[in-house]
Amino acid sequence: MSEQKEQPDLTRRDFIRSGVRGALLAGVGAATGGLLARSRSGDTVWQIDPEKCIACGNCATYCVLKPSAVKCVHAFGLCEYCEKCFGYFDLDAPDVETGAENQLCPTGAIKRRLVREPQYEYKIDEQLCIGCGKCVAGCGQFGMGALFLQVRHDLCINCNECAIAAACPADAFRRVPADKPYLLKKKQ
Amino acid sequence: MKKRRGISTTGVIIAVVITVATAAAVVVILRFDPTGKGGSGLGEQFVYDSEQYRKTDPNLIHYKELKPIETGLKVARGIAVGPDDAVYVAGDRKIVAFDRDGKSIAEIALGDPPQCLAVEADGTIYTGMIDHVEVYSKGGRRIAKWPSVGDDAIITSIALSDSDVFVADSGNSVVLHYDKAGRLVNRIGQVDKERGIPGLLVRKPCIDVAVENGKVLWVTNPGRWRVESYSFDGAPKRHWGRQSQEIEGFCGCCNPTCIAVLPRLRQAQSSHGWLITGEKGLPRVKICDETGCLRSVVAGPEAFAKGTVGLDLTVDSRGRVLVLDPVAKAVRVFVKKDD
Ligand code: SF4
Ligand code: SF4
Ligand code: SF4
Numbered sequence: 001m002s003e004q005k006e007q008p009d010l011t012r013r014d015f016i017r018s019g020v021r022g023a024l025l026a027g028v029g030a031a032t033g034g035l036l037a038r039s040r041s042g043d044t045v046w047q048i049d050p051e052k053c054i055a056c057g058n059c060a061t062y063c064v065l066k067p068s069a070v071k072c073v074h075a076f077g078l079c080e081y082c083e084k085c086f087g088y089f090d091l092d093a094p095d096v097e098t099g100a101e102n103q104l105c106p107t108g109a110i111k112r113r114l115v116r117e118p119q120y121e122y123k124i125d126e127q128l129c130i131g132c133g134k135c136v137a138g139c140g141q142f143g144m145g146a147l148f149l150q151v152r153h154d155l156c157i158n159c160n161e162c163a164i165a166a167a168c169p170a171d172a173f174r175r176v177p178a179d180k181p182y183l184l185k186k187k188q
Numbered sequence: 189m190k191k192r193r194g195i196s197t198t199g200v201i202i203a204v205v206i207t208v209a210t211a212a213a214v215v216v217i218l219r220f221d222p223t224g225k226g227g228s229g230l231g232e233q234f235v236y237d238s239e240q241y242r243k244t245d246p247n248l249i250h251y252k253e254l255k256p257i258e259t260g261l262k263v264a265r266g267i268a269v270g271p272d273d274a275v276y277v278a279g280d281r282k283i284v285a286f287d288r289d290g291k292s293i294a295e296i297a298l299g300d301p302p303q304c305l306a307v308e309a310d311g312t313i314y315t316g317m318i319d320h321v322e323v324y325s326k327g328g329r330r331i332a333k334w335p336s337v338g339d340d341a342i343i344t345s346i347a348l349s350d351s352d353v354f355v356a357d358s359g360n361s362v363v364l365h366y367d368k369a370g371r372l373v374n375r376i377g378q379v380d381k382e383r384g385i386p387g388l389l390v391r392k393p394c395i396d397v398a399v400e401n402g403k404v405l406w407v408t409n410p411g412r413w414r415v416e417s418y419s420f421d422g423a424p425k426r427h428w429g430r431q432s433q434e435i436e437g438f439c440g441c442c443n444p445t446c447i448a449v450l451p452r453l454r455q456a457q458s459s460h461g462w463l464i465t466g467e468k469g470l471p472r473v474k475i476c477d478e479t480g481c482l483r484s485v486v487a488g489p490e491a492f493a494k495g496t497v498g499l500d501l502t503v504d505s506r507g508r509v510l511v512l513d514p515v516a517k518a519v520r521v522f523v524k525k526d527d
Contacts, residue, residue, distance in 0.1 A: 057228030057235070080391040080411075082441050084431065091238055091433060106233045132228075137236035141495075142433075142440035142469040144391060 043178035046162045050148035050185040052172035055133030055140065059149055062164040063131070069156035070131035070149050070164065072109070072124050075185050079146035081119035087139030087147045088112055088122050104138055105129075126152070145185065153181045241433045241470050244488030248435065250525055251486045251509065257290040257519040259512075263301070266316075266345075266500050267512040267519060270307035273504040275519055277512060278302035278315055283324070286519075288504065296328040304500070306346040306353075314353060316343035321355060321370070334370040345446075347397040347405070352420060354405055358393035363407055365420065376422040377407055385424050386412065394445040394468075396500075400461040406449065408465075410442035415463060415480075428480030433470065436482050440469030448503045450475060464501055464509055471496040473511055473522070486522050487511065 048059070048070065059070035084096045088110050093102035098112055109128035113121045124147075131149055139147040165173030176183065228234070261279035268276045273288040281301050285294040298315070305315040311326025319341040323332040337343065342359035352373070353366040363376040379387035388395055389411025396408045404425065405418045414429030433439045444465040462483065466473050471492035475484040486509050492499075493515045500512040509522040 055236070057230045060234070061229045080441065082391070084441070086441060091236075091241075104236075106231075132230055132234045134234055134236045141236075141238060144441065 044175040045153055045158050045178045045181050046151050046156065046165060046173055047176045047181060047183050048149050048151060049172045049174060049183050050150070052170045053133070053136070053149055054170045054172075055137040055149070056169055057132055058167045058169070059164050060130045060132040062167040064159060064163050065155065065157065068131040068164075069152055071126050071129045071152050072131065072133070072135055072147055073150045074122060074124055075146045075148070078144050078185060079122070080144050081115060081121060082143060083118040083120055085112070085120065085122050085139070086142035087135035091138065105135055106132065110135060148185050150182055238470075241439070242489040244435060244472070244485050244490060248482070248485040249488060250484040251522040252525045253487070253491070254521040254523060255290070256513075256516065256521060257286050259284055259517050259519060261517055264512055264514050264517050265302060265498070266304035267502050267510060268305045268307045269502050269504045269510065270313075271309055271311050273506065275510060276305055276307050276313065277519060278305045283313060283315060294328065296324055298322070303343050304345045306348045308348060314346050314348065316346050316355060318343060321346065321353070332370060334366075337364065342393040344393050345396040347399045349399045349402045349420070354397045354399065356395040356397045356407070358390050358395045361388040361390050361395070363395070363397055363405065365422070374422050376405065376418050377409075377416070383424055391442040394442065396444075396446045398447050398449045398463070400449045404461065406447055406461065406463060408444050408447055410445060413438040413443060415444065415447060415465070417461075428476070435472070435474065435485065435488075438465070439467055443467040443469065445498075446500050448501050450503060451505060451507055464503060466499040466501050466511065468497045468499065471499060473499070473501060473509065487520070491520075
């Protein structure tokens with residue numbers, strides 16, 4: 001009798017909770033402000049639907065910008081601050097310890113900080129993140145799915161034809177209103 | 189002459205535009221990768237590969253699968269076995285029942301979506317809604333509706349003994365122990381340092397409960413990757429389990445998500461309960477003995493769709509392991525290979 005609440009049609013209370021939680025998204029607040037200043041009513045921008053994204057890696061390599069305008073973001077509201085985070089630790093990590101050999105992110109972009117035993121906070125260093133999605137896959141498969149990819153609109157130049165969208169195998173890219181440029185992940 | 193030069197320049201521009209457009213189209217077509225298998229061009233170190241854990245050593249799998257029972261439900265949530273090994277499944281806004289051969293025998297319409305259920309030997313059904321329990325007669329008449337457990341309640345499992353009803357409330361990380369009339373007897377599994385109870389740690393609502401021999405309550409503690417047993421007065425007895433992606437452990441951030449007690453006919457010399465456990469992340473069903481030692485794999489991750497979440501399971505008097513697969517919306521039936 002497990003996880004019945006994860007199924008969408010029932011979760012009135014969960015849904016309310018997740019809506020609040022989903023809003024607690026790290027990293028996109030400032031970018032949203034910048035975009036709002038630029039955008040006109042009716043403008044649209046590219047964004048990734050996190051429910052469709054399969055973290056294939058194309059976001060890191062197909063963007064016309066180097067590094068990519070796609071970055072990992074972290075919905076703190078969905079995160080359980082796990083001691084063993086499957087977005088942070090390599091699947092085969094021998095220890096729950098922050099040595100580089102145990103870390104999953106190839107660029108060392110995720111920072112781990114003790115909040116209160118046994119809870120740890122994980123933050124993305126966007127200067128280092130290339131949007132490869134490896135941590136998204138780990139957190140999605142074995143964790144809470146709190147890490148996901150978003151096009152950062154303080155970086156994206158809003159190409160008419162987004163090169164990643166054309167290459168996305170999951171049809172996860174779509175145009176969204178410029179004044180609501182992020183697609184927040186909800187607890188399912 | 190001037191006119192001819194003009195035509196020529198326009199022609200060149202058109203030719204260039206067509207060439208560029210064609211080249212761009214070719215590039216787009218060549219780069220389009222509808223399956224995602226073409227690769228991103230990133231190095232090995234950027235690839236998240238969990239496939240090694242999705243294959244099970246065939247020598248560990250001692251069960252084979254029989255024909256599944258199609259539930260006909262859109263959302264299948266909980267499973268239980270009733271008298272004569274009838275199989276009851278809760279989902280949508282109803283309970284559906286099948287005889288031991290999978291033939292439909294009953295359907296009970298409910299007012300709310302059920303989350304879980306348990307069935308008495310006489311066919312009385314206890315079903316957990318999100319925040320309360322409802323009791324139905326064998327014929328499908330509602331006998332009782334117990335009061336709401338509270339606003340934060342997320343009822344995920346029910347287990348029965350002769351005179352007790354155990355209700356797992358994942359929203360409040362506790363097992364509520366009632367008598368059959370719905371009177372609360374005590375709360376089990378809450379933090380109690382003096383008794384050495386660390387508390388049920390729930391990241392996703394998946395506490396499951398099962399009763400062994402009418403005397404011992406087993407509870408999943410998924411955030412601690414273990415199962416715990418209690419006497420009915422709430423005194424802790426034993427626990428086992430550890431986090432590991434390997435088949436011997438419980439994988440991911442929170443597992444196991446469901447349990448059932450294997451009937452004694454399947455236990456070699458053991459006087460204690462062997463448990464059947466189900467996991468998510470790597471969906472797998474396995475049997476461990478009273479010390480937590482892996483004895484058998486019923487079904488490995490390769491038996492389920494990738495990403496399957498929300499398995500539930502039970503076992504009938506003949507030792508058939510019945511796994512409710514919410515993706516297939518079917519009861520998957522597993523029997524010992526040598527049966
Ligand atoms: S290309 Fe599509 S599927 Fe791949 S990581 Fe980007 S959004 Fe996700
Ligand atoms: S694993 Fe990839 S997507 Fe995740 S933080 Fe590191 S670089 Fe960014
Ligand atoms: S629109 Fe252009 S800059 Fe923005 S993500 Fe797509 S390819 Fe990159």
